[in-house]
Amino acid sequence: MKIDSANPADLSAQIAAAIRDAIVEGRLIVDERLPSEAELSEQFAVSRPTVREALKRLAAQSLIRTQRGATGGAFVNRISFEEAYAQQITTSTLLLSMNAVSFETACEARFCLERACAALSAQRRTADHLATMRAEIHRQGQPGLTDEAFCASDVALHRALVDGAGNPVLSYQLAGAVEAMQPLMNMITFTARDRARIVELHTAITDALEAVDADAVTNALAALELETQALAQSVFMARSNKSERAAPAS
Amino acid sequence: MKIDSANPADLSAQIAAAIRDAIVEGRLIVDERLPSEAELSEQFAVSRPTVREALKRLAAQSLIRTQRGATGGAFVNRISFEEAYAQQITTSTLLLSMNAVSFETACEARFCLERACAALSAQRRTADHLATMRAEIHRQGQPGLTDEAFCASDVALHRALVDGAGNPVLSYQLAGAVEAMQPLMNMITFTARDRARIVELHTAITDALEAVDADAVTNALAALELETQALAQSVFMARSNKSERAAPAS
């Protein structure tokens, strides 16, 4: 891993890539301590600030953690599911918001993945998962709930559904799909009138899950997707009409 | 975003978080130029190296890109699907390898997600997708193919299946699930004898996809999962027997 090309361009990126490869390929194992910054700067024949920039790049990806003090240094980090969740949510959110992904496309992907969990969750969900979902449904029925709180509750319910499958890898993968949608969903949940219908569908999903009826869960999720897509379409339609009235000449 | 607490701990992380929040919340938009390093160091009242470390953290997450020269600087980056793929694959791979995720769990998650794409792909796959899959199947039948090449071909085939759904968000989500499994799959593909069975199942999947038969695709994928799980179990069993023979006393 001590290889470094002679061209003096983006040294810190090169060093970061070299160390990252060493970690990914298993040449550096979890909790192993990297050489100190001074030693690394010697090995790579660069200055300490350059090494530090490389280490910060790795720290940003949770590949290493640093510790100060006598026995401190940089250690290969065991990336936790929580850290991985957070990274995936950030990336997914930006990907959706920056690339003009249509609501339709994002929504389709999200429900497609969520339906995939339905069968497993129907088999394995515990009473805890059901209780969480019931509690969120109750909260969603409260009048005076802000749109943000309603949306957060919505995410929590779906999270419980996915977690019910009892597969942490699945939960991780779905985290991005469900949570990254939240900003997009926020746009279409501003009418209290529609909340009743959504609560109804959430109840249907939870009932089916409690009855260990995978097909019913799938159907209820499909209905929710249909409802969401229709709602979004009406919102976008109304918005476009409004902008046409505001600027009829164009 | 110019807020910065007075405690002098992890200044670069704080600054990175402040800028990241500004980007995620849309206060900084795509292709907008950030202040120069000198200006940022003034605003945050820290030195330039500290600002640089913060910027490197963001660059590692593809949130910004930097450009040298007179009109250079740091720009908010429109994260591409390719960059997002790469990040997700790295994170997923490390998550699996570092957290003692069982093959069974990872395999279940992967096929669960892939089956979710089957119905969409059956409807939308183009002739190109089918051709790619046929080509990979043909390659997989070649004798003398290395295990690594077989595995890469396997990933390419499943990639084509997922891309057939015509939903880039879905393709992105699945990239992590499929590609991160590759190192784990490598462990169980070392006998040429099993390749024939896998090619057979791949052919069944492709045939079903060509026939626009979503149920058949789902069933074939389920069969492939069963085969894979059984194969993995036999490999692990053989391995544990071997180690027992090697150290019978323990």
Add this chain to the structure above:
DNA sequence: TGTCAAATTAATGTCAGACAATTAAACTGC
């Protein structure tokens, strides 16, 4: 006057050396 080349400039990339802060281990006194 128009065009191409050279100087200017502004920005990032890198370096060197220094000091501050933190933490574990070694040491010392009782």
Add this chain to the structure above:
DNA sequence: GCAGTTTAATTGTCTGACATTAATTTGACA
């Protein structure tokens, strides 16, 4: 033997400088 102190190693930060890059401006020449 134990508690408190010192020491050493390491990261975190700062200052100042120079190198490199690329767009812009300037200037010379046809």
